Amino acid sequence: MPRYLRPKSAEGTFFFTVVTFDRRKILTLDISRQILSNAITEVQTQYPFFLEAWVLLPDHLHAIWTLPDGDTDYSKRWGLIKAKFSTEGKPFFHAEPSANPSRIKRRETTIWQRRFWEHTIRDDADYSRHVDYIHYNPVKHGLVARVGDWPYSTFHRYVREGFYPENWGESVTFKPDDSFGE
Secondary structure (H helix, E strand, C coil): CCCCCCCCCCCCEEEEEEEEHHHCCCCCCHHHHHHHHHHHHHHHHHCCCEEEEEEECCCEEEEEEECCCCCCCHHHHHHHHHHHHHHHHHHHHCCHHHCCHHHHHCCCCCCECCCCEEEECCCHHHHHHHHHHHHHHHHHCCCCCCHHHCCCECHHHHHHCCCCCCCCCCCCCCCCCCCCCC
16 A cells, blocks of 8 residues: 655645545534634644644635744644544544444544645745635635635734735635645
């Protein structure tokens, strides 16, 4: 069986897509958001990273992180975040009938897909394209009509900091078409 090896890069900014098991729509529930926030904060304390942008959708999330210089171990961070969420969230979200023999053998919950998708941000244009994609994602998935109507995103921070106007994304000129790991 081939073994997937993630690239090691000197660059420290990465885009991620992380998906729930069977695309279960659990991430925007109040309890999930609290558990995820606690897990991220706890991992950031031990293994620092800056959360550049993110969006939380019912069944997946997208994020851009910048890691400290010379550090590319985002896999450890995601593993810890997912493990902490799974431990605390298991009473709420683990679906025993969905656990196949492989998951049982590995003592995995049925909360997350095993892997995540990552992309190393190459330059400023790539960064901007991915930030735009993140913020437009709730509209793309039909969850809201306007980007600003989705509460679980860094879009509102970007508006406060002057990077976007409040009505960003409403123009017909902006329609991201890349899938970025979905």
